[in-house]
Amino acid sequence: MTILEHKYPNGFRIIYEQPLNKIPVSGVYLFCNVGPVYEYNNMRGASHFIEHMCFKGTKLNPNSVHLMNEFSKIGAYFNAVTTKRYTCYTIKCMDDYLAKSIYNVSDMLINSIFNKEEFNKEHKVVLEELNNLRNDPYSKIDDELERMLFKGSSYEYPIDDLEYHNKNSLKYNKIMEFYKAYYHPSNMFLSIVTHVPLENIKQMLKNTFFLKEKTPFAPIIMPVLQLGIEMYSNIQYNIIQSSKISNVLLSIGFRTCSHNSIEKYYLYLLSVILGSTINGRLMKILREKHGLVYSTRCEVENYEHGGKFTFFTETKFEHFLTNGRNLGVLPLLINIINDIKKNGVTNEEIKNSKGNIKGQKLLNLESISLQTKYNGEEYLFIGDSKQIVPYSKIYDKYIKGITKENITYVINKYINKKNMCVCVISNKALYLEKLKRECEKIF
Template structure:
């Protein structure tokens, strides 16, 4: 059962389900696509700083101790089009959880000393990602795909940007973004009516303001590629294409196509690159969508000596779907997707994220059964036609980490059709 409410221009979403936990998720209209070049990274930095003390708990030690002593799962995250704060607990602890989560959103104090210390933490997070090729290859892919616009920037920002952020910058961005029209409060799980009243009461104190506008997405100039030269034991690659926004009718078809290509252990990529060639340990294909853009991509760590052959084969897998897809492949990809989709909705935090992001990014609430009904109607020719539309040179992007020459990649791109 899904209940939508609005109070003081703040939107609420309550998902009632008989499970042993309850999750509160607060989504804020912010992230990289609400930033500019000068302050890129501030959304993520501010997310960290909300845990550094509030008016009720002035030090981070006091605040985090309050979270920890009731034995809950809590954290925060920043993406391109939203920032999220969540906590999952038993129903008995939920009143305390509501108080704490509302406190860090409404009453953060951003101590000057903590801002300076946290800069070091965030810079080390940036360094961690750069030292983890299987993670960093995704950032490079988006940069190659979208170019120099917010959708292609690092969520964490650059070390240079983080170092120059001042407390006044934090206060200004917080005042602009953390207002009622920019926030959706989602509660999912074992909810009673008194819990709904409590949530409405605690979050009614969120400041009023204007709805923030994100940057306008610009169609990128493709094909494009980026090589990050680094001595590694394998060559990491990201190979993909410009996709579609979440609300586009083609997005769900591309989900099934991505699953068929490289989303399962019986998929084409896994079978050819890992099982037959023995050229990779990890290889996966994913389809990602946002409010106004999206992509499909394959990420892999390839054996150095088989790199060129394996990369050619990855491109060939994409090309082959433009020609032939079997009935058995389609049935397997759809059945697998539906099964995993249901599994992804088992817990209260799963439900909060599913319904919350649907409302936040798509502007509407959809039941899982509605999505599955559409998925079951997808035909083989739908996917072949979609592959012919998407898997073209004019939509192609590649990112690579390793000792690779540009001329090698240019030749591969020239030969792709």
């Protein structure tokens, strides 16, 4: 399907595509081009907090209960998320209620009242959420690994953290300034996947608050993203001991390419070969052969300045370095990494993993959510809808033609010591020397 774009005089934009399924359901993702990467000292956490406050009411819908009821009574799914790069408000509703849903989200984002009493109350809710995250080792290990991988760049910092919230930070007046600066139609766009014709959606938009302002807002002086990262000459380590977990969590990350690099697809295929499926090498060796882990995976993620290729495992402390007289999880994982560096991957692994990706991409089209999110993220990073390859064509365009040589190339380029960071959260004391002894065996 063709991806279409429409831009209004005030700067607001629509990114539109029709779904391949025939279900009369629409996906709507409102992207606001602001996230933690644009924050500065004493304002870190602002994007996440504003996301919370936008749910607290408008003049038309004076409280969160009334506001959420507008979506609940039509059976619509409604939520929001703050990522490092953007803030997004997501709706999934029946086509018949698309106009009402877009109108309500426009009121919510443009006319949020930010009652000071609710502001203070919601701040306590945010602190409670962050306290829970601080006690979540899975969230902690992701944050700490990214601190090392992206050190020196705007992506180094967590989305939100308890340390951001002190008596000198996130003042009411400053939050209001931040909200008014960034929550303007010229800094927003709608990614919509629906059977409703684009011309009908244009008519719907005329009655919303997204088009209330007829001219573009005064240009926002966007903070310059720091995209340079601190270069390392060897492996970086971080060991955290925590009594709140019963196992050892291990995350090994490698710095990789940017979002717009073709190499991210080579790395994606490699991640499937290694650990994204039950037939991946991680599961075969660590779980099926040795029975040492319940959870293990391999993931890729890419931003403007670069990306990460991550191995994750969880195991008992007793199985981390050794398994009786046999190798434990860490040395086995290092052996897996060294094996792909020395011998690469097999043609059969490539064929099977391509089949997995092709099937998963097709199944994902049953739900419009991934398609809607994908279009929005691609537009955010690329800035031109004509250059976006539709989600339904990703496999044929980028995956189908990947060769063994392509995989070998990215392994040699990215999987090495100077790109490598290791983070461990352990329930017992773990000595750095022992960790280094194994990790330094990487070729």
